[in-house]
Amino acid sequence: MSVKIQINCPDCHSPIFMESMLLLAGQSFKCSNPECRTAISLSLSESEKVAQAFNKFEHIRENAVNQARQVS
Numbered sequence: 001m002s003v004k005i006q007i008n009c010p011d012c013h014s015p016i017f018m019e020s021m022l023l024l025a026g027q028s029f030k031c032s033n034p035e036c037r038t039a040i041s042l043s044l045s046e047s048e049k050v051a052q053a054f055n056k057f058e059h060i061r062e063n064a065v066n067q068a069r070q071v072s
């Protein structure tokens, strides 16, 4: 399950749209500002942290979905 993320460009503060799975796979994402062209990607140590955060997030989300199903 890929999660869409939006962060602000460190250079021009335009939004950069990312997908968690691609980000974790080491893909870089370009700034949406065509005149900026800043590309960002995660270093290995950062991607591990993000992966852990996403695993936690996915776990919480699944729990919420399961509980919602049980209620309805």
Ligand SMILES: [Zn+2]
Residues within 6 Å of the ligand: 009, 010, 011, 012, 013, 014, 031, 032, 033, 036, 037, 038
């Ligand atoms: Zn930028």
